[in-house]
Amino acid sequence: MYKISVQKRFSASHIIRDYPGECGRLHGHNWNVKVVVKTKKLDNFGMTIDFKELSKILNEIVNKLDHYHLNDIPPFDKIQPTAENLAKFFYDELKLKLSKHNGLEIDFVEIWETEKYSAIYQE
Numbered sequence: 001m002y003k004i005s006v007q008k009r010f011s012a013s014h015i016i017r018d019y020p021g022e023c024g025r026l027h028g029h030n031w032n033v034k035v036v037v038k039t040k041k042l043d044n045f046g047m048t049i050d051f052k053e054l055s056k057i058l059n060e061i062v063n064k065l066d067h068y069h070l071n072d073i074p075p076f077d078k079i080q081p082t083a084e085n086l087a088k089f090f091y092d093e094l095k096l097k098l099s100k101h102n103g104l105e106i107d108f109v110e111i112w113e114t115e116k117y118s119a120i121y122q123e
């Protein structure tokens, strides 16, 4: 099994609704998201997927959130904009965009809210 990863940083504010403390107030983070994809068979270039292509795809998803207030952006207008829910959001969006790549699977998505706090989603 081969695995590669790409990371991106973005800035966004959020409010954890009904949270009893400072995270229930408007605040922002410089988030870091890492996606790890895997395959058993490399393509004709000897790649899992071109880093540049994976990076472009991840950028498209990041652009939906970068410099926005997450609570305004679906689905976070309905569900809590926690690191866990963001990790699943990236996973689901990535799964759709990678569906045309035969044999390529997502291993996991990890998202850091701060240097010490991260959440992982995998299936």
Ligand SMILES: Nc1nc2c(c(=O)[nH]1)N=C([C@H](O)[C@H](O)COP(=O)(O)OP(=O)(O)OP(=O)(O)O)CN2
Pocket (backbone or CB within 6 Å): 016, 022, 023, 027, 081, 082, 083, 084, 113, 114, 117, 119
């Ligand atoms: N499991 C989760 N727990 C928390 C989440 C989350 O997404 N998943 N989110 C928060 C808040 O967003 C909060 O902003 C995160 O921490 P923050 O107070 O900003 O970080 P500090 O470095 O100041 O943390 P200290 O432990 O107070 O030093 C909370 N929990």
Ligand SMILES: [Zn+2]
Pocket (backbone or CB within 6 Å): 014, 023, 027, 028, 029, 113
């Ligand atoms: Zn926060």
